[in-house]
Amino acid sequence: MRAFVPDALPPSPSSLDLVSLLGPLTSAERALGRLDGITLLLPSQDLFLYMYARKEAVLSSQIEGTQSTLADLLRFESEAQAGAPFHDVREVSDYVDAMMYGLERLRALPLSLRLVREMHARLLQGGRGSALDPGEFRRSQNWLGGTRPGNAQFVPPPVTELGRCLGDLEAFMHEDVSGLPPLAKAGLLHVQFETIHPFLDGNGRMGRLLVTLYLCVHGGLTSPLLYLSLYLKTHRAEYYRLLQDVRERGAWREWLAFFLRGVEETATQAFTAATRIVQLFDDDRTRITAESERAGSALRVHAGLQRHPFSTTAQLVAATGLSAPTINATLADLMRLGMVEEVTGRQRGRVFGYREYLAILGEGT
Numbered sequence: 057m058r059a060f061v062p063d064a065l066p067p068s069p070s071s072l073d074l075v076s077l078l079g080p081l082t083s084a085e086r087a088l089g090r091l092d093g094i095t096l097l098l099p100s101q102d103l104f105l106y107m108y109a110r111k112e113a114v115l116s117s118q119i120e121g122t123q124s125t126l127a128d129l130l131r132f133e134s135e136a137q138a139g140a141p142f143h144d145v146r147e148v149s150d151y152v153d154a155m156m157y158g159l160e161r162l163r164a165l166p167l168s169l170r171l172v173r174e175m176h177a178r179l180l181q182g183g184r185g186s187a188l189d190p191g192e193f194r195r196s197q198n199w200l201g202g203t204r205p206g207n208a209q210f211v212p213p214p215v216t217e218l219g220r221c222l223g224d225l226e227a228f229m230h231e232d233v234s235g236l237p238p239l240a241k242a243g244l245l246h247v248q249f250e251t252i253h254p255f256l257d258g259n260g261r262m263g264r265l266l267v268t269l270y271l272c273v274h275g276g277l278t279s280p281l282l283y284l285s286l287y288l289k290t291h292r293a294e295y296y297r298l299l300q301d302v303r304e305r306g307a308w309r310e311w312l313a314f315f316l317r318g319v320e321e322t323a324t325q326a327f328t329a330a331t332r333i334v335q336l337f338d339d340d341r342t343r344i345t346a347e348s349e350r351a352g353s354a355l356r357v358h359a360g361l362q363r364h365p366f367s368t369t370a371q372l373v374a375a376t377g378l379s380a381p382t383i384n385a386t387l388a389d390l391m392r393l394g395m396v397e398e399v400t401g402r403q404r405g406r407v408f409g410y411r412e413y414l415a416i417l418g419e420g421t
């Protein structure tokens with residue numbers, strides 16, 4: 057198969073048949089708006105962001121075989137012993153790092169190829185692909201599927217065309233003459249990024265990060281709360297087929313319909329989960345106040361567990377300022393109420409999990 061060189065974006069809005077996409081577009085925008093509004097409901101927006109970034113990282117990495125669960129990652133981060141191989145957890149952790157780095161960097165740098173490269177360096181710092189030129193656009197031909205370009209499913213543009221393709225992509229991130237709605241542009245950016253496949257590895261993960269970052273900059277999303285990986289993972293065969301169809305037969309409309317459906321579903325699920333979490337925290341606070349024998353300390357430990365749903369006694373001491381004996385007595389109380397469970401089964405280095413909260417966060421992972 058010969059290398060494919062994509063046209064400069066964007067395809068004209070008329071060729072996208074945006075009129076027929078108006079329904080899905082409006083539904084997706086509405087769901088995203090509702091999700092964004094949830095930040096007002098949350099006790100701490102950072103908290104939700106923190107957890108959901110981790111959930112996205114797990115799912116995005118699971119698209120290609122990484123075995124870690126959200127629980128593994130949270131336990132890894134709390135320096136507790138995790139069940140998954142170290143390598144896998146590290147990869148997910150790097151994904152979170154890349155996402156947070158990108159968001160922070162956006163304060164100083166526009167969304168640009170430079171930012172994409174910097175994030176990619178973070179993304180590949182330790183896990184799968186770390187030997188494959190992190191932070192550098194490729195200098196050799198790559199291909200997808202098959203053992204060589206000749207029998208590959210798809211051969212991305214040759215290195216000689218890479219600069220032009222990426223230049224077009226960057227220009228598309230910033231143009232506003234097309235009048236395309238930001239959500240449609242985010243979907244087009246993703247497919248174009250995957251088609252260019254500018255890195256030797258990590259293109260899928262980077263392309264998914266790009267969608268959320270783009271919406272933060274141009275789509276009016278105040279927090280990066282949109283995490284599409286579960287949807288893409290669930291519909292992987294269709295996802296890959298549609299990427300291929302855009303290239304082979306200009307199936308932009310079909311791709312966008314799929315993408316917008318994903319945005320709507322994902323935003324709606326995240327909104328529901330966030331609402332349940334807010335409710336859970338409220339209910340548990342009420343129960344602690346009414347039923348705990350040491351309500352004051354228990355409320356502080358409860359707040360600590362919201363931030364780190366897997367915690368050791370030492371971590372809760374640091375988070376709350378309470379003494380270790382008080383923390384242990386309080387944890388025993390919270391276990392009696394069924395809110396907390398010890399997850400290692402060991403006597404030393406025990407780790408405590410906020411049961412119901414972890415269950416909500418872990419849905420789909």
Ligand SMILES: Nc1ncnc2c1ncn2[C@@H]1O[C@H](COP(=O)(O)OP(=O)(O)OP(=O)(O)O)[C@@H](O)[C@H]1O
Binds near residue numbers: 251
């Ligand atoms: N036929 C295709 N045409 C273009 N892009 C494709 C096609 N099939 C899959 N892809 C994209 O390529 C990605 C895989 O590329 P790569 O292995 O570089 O990324 P990764 O981040 O390491 O892996 P993954 O996305 O599986 O986690 C897929 O996630 C998808 O976005």
